[in-house]
Amino acid sequence: MNYSCLLGVLPSLMLFTMPLSTADLTQIERNIAKEPAYRSKPKYCLLVFGIEAKAHVWLAQDGDTLYVDRNGNGDLTDPREKIVAETNPGALPEGERPYVFKVGDVGGR
Numbered sequence: 001m002n003y004s005c006l007l008g009v010l011p012s013l014m015l016f017t018m019p020l021s022t023a024d025l026t027q028i029e030r031n032i033a034k035e036p037a038y039r040s041k042p043k044y045c046l047l048v049f050g051i052e053a054k055a056h057v058w059l060a061q062d063g064d065t066l067y068v069d070r071n072g073n074g075d076l077t078d079p080r081e082k083i084v085a086e087t088n089p090g091a092l093p094e095g096e097r098p099y100v101f102k103v104g105d106v107g108g109r
Contacts, residue, residue: 028046033075042061042067047106064099066082066101067082083101083102083103
């Protein structure tokens with residue numbers, strides 16, 4: 001076996017198997033600065049972007065309405081944040097309502 005070839009490839013393999021430095025997601029502040037008046041109990045989701053998770057985007061689903069913090073300022077009451085779902089009643093059995101939210105671009109800060 002050619003050990004010199006193996007020694008040349010080994011550093012490359014180690015580079016791909018080493019974990020990248022990532023943000024500690026437990027340290028991210030999980031506060032929404034301003035929320036709308038919900039009609040029901042909302043479901044929340046926090047999206048983080050980038051290796052250091054510096055860009056944050058909150059999602060809050062209130063039935064057929066989705067609030068998207070597009071600019072990442074923590075204010076879900078901005079005019080462009082509210083998205084009403086499009087429904088497709090024939091897609092699921094009676095009594096179940098599928099929601100389709102056309103969100104578009106999301107930035108975050």
